[in-house]
Amino acid sequence: MTSRLSGFRNLSVEQRRARAAEAMKVPLALFDALSPDRGLSLGQADHMAENVVGVLGLPVGIATNFVVNGRDILVPMATEEPSVVAAASNLARMTRDHGGFRTSSSVPLMQAQVQILDVADPAGARVRLLSAAEELIALANGQDPALVRFGGGAREISVRLVPSRRQTYVVLHLVVDVRDAMGANAVNTMAEAIAPRAAEIARGRTLLRILTNKADLRLTRVSATFDAGLLGGPDVVENMLDAAEFAVADPYRAATHNKGIMNGVTAVVLATGNDTRAVEAGAHSHAVGPDGRYTAMSRFEKNADGDLVGTLELPMPVGLVGGATKVHPVARANVTLLGVETASELAEIIVAVGLAQNAAAVRALATEGIQRGHMSLHARNVAVTAGATAAEIDTVVARMVADRSVRADAAERILADLRDRP
CATH class of the missing domain: 3.30.70.420 (Hydroxymethylglutaryl-CoA reductase, class I/II, NAD/NADP-binding domain)
Structure with a gap:
């Protein structure tokens, strides 16, 4: 099994399902629950909450390239935010030659x-x-x-x-x-x-x-080495170290730095039917140090070879029994795809994704800026909102990104221009 699925993003949804099923040795039918018409039914939803009138759909993407404790895994992530799944996958790729992510957990x-x-x-x-x-x-x-x-x-x-x-x-x-x-x-x-x-x-x-949701006796730890060459070289590593240290020193920066971690963490917690609010409350309370100051959840250092080493320790109160994890068909399918057998295994994958996502954000900030990659993906949403068809989306996105104008009015103007051409 391998999570290194080159070209995965260029496949159709059905092709991605087939490729993921083959890679993780799971039945293709497992993905049926992730179709809007086959997932959580109104009847099931009515038993899960009060005054139910419908269900809310969110995109579920698969993060590739993850190796956690020597095991290749594909990670389902439920998120509406562009660039999250791609960024986590990209930084996970940069750890593979160094053994991927190493984790450990305390007693739950x-x-x-x-x-x-x-x-x-x-x-x-x-x-x-x-x-x-x-x-x-x-x-x-x-x-x-x-x-x-x-x-x-x-x-x-x-x-x-x-x-x-x-x-x-x-x-x-x-x-x-x-x-x-x-x-x-x-x-x-x-x-x-x-x-x-x-x-x-x-x-x-x-x-x-x-x-108490301050679950400070239930900790999960992860470390990973990100290859300096793949990151962009020694200067990028140095810039990332300063960007990360800014978050350690300043609570205003730490809040956004930690939000980047939770972009990855919450997406996996949600995809597996666990309590996102409990995890988020525990994580942010853990970011308050002994001096009472809010600080970065993660730490970054440079090893003797010049590579970037990231570490993260968080409370991770997630489970595999009870709650939506057992009731929600999509959550059940996602847990099966992960192939985890214990809550600790699930927690360790979650913090690995959090660290990868964090490293991706810090790298983007330390190089091209966060907007370039983020807005390229956000542009697709803007194009669709403006009325672009499937055949028009890529052209509209390319024009908006080239013009550095990812806005609804820009998309509408480009569409009008396209459609006026003979």
Whole structure:
């Protein structure tokens, strides 16, 4: 199997499906679910959310060239933004001669918070709760014997004292190994179950009992070496290092730098039916350093050979069981295409795509500027909006890009000129 599919972008949709199916050794019929008339039905959607009136379609593209931990993969990405899939694929190509992306993950631990109010002796309550850890963990695990049977379950508790303008809250954290689930339902159920006993031990009353999306105990890491020659040479590497360091030093730049990472991350999370909001909340909270300053999620360095080395570490609370991942037919097909068997494998692919996407954006900024590649692809949308037919799109796009005028009025003017010709 190989993810190096030269000329993939020049194929028709049907040809791409056939090529991807052959490359990943999956049935061609797998892609049926990705057709608008064969994907999520209104009936299925009506069971997934409230007050359903329809479904929203998004383009699903395949990122090529990815090697993650020695395995070639094709990565489905759901995104409406031009250049994202192409950029990730291009930078993944530049890692192949250096082994691709290397990843690792921590144990999939999620945390629930139980907020306890009106405690007369918060410090004393903290000690009492910690002393009752064994009892509380057993009570939590009694709520989900299936999770325990699969090797997961509540592992420990911690207790924090959180001062506020109203009072000092006693906050119990329940740490749960959620295995291959995202974990929200399991963790919340356990928090609800232990809350009455925790309130009794602390001698207060509980209010909130819910997971935290600051998933800082469930981390996924990736590193990759991007070939200096393929990037454009030593000067490009140096410029990329300065562009990346700007994001480390300045929170205004970091916000856009990190958005580039999430362009890749969110596209794969969405394509596999996982919770984009939970992942985004965890990622951006993780970008706040110990000094309280928001900074870049990724880091870039130069190795002894002059190549660019990128690293990224993010909380990645994604799952393969429960939720839309099992219910949504397109999500199921995309997970099958990835060939992942554990949530950790999925998380590692996601952060690899995030790093590739980030490196692509930094390279574009450090060389030609972000607009050239981005606007070339955006021009297709503009041409279609202006009324260009399939036979006219390429000509309209080429003219707009050459004129550096990717606008609706420019597309309309070019179309009028084309159609006036004999």
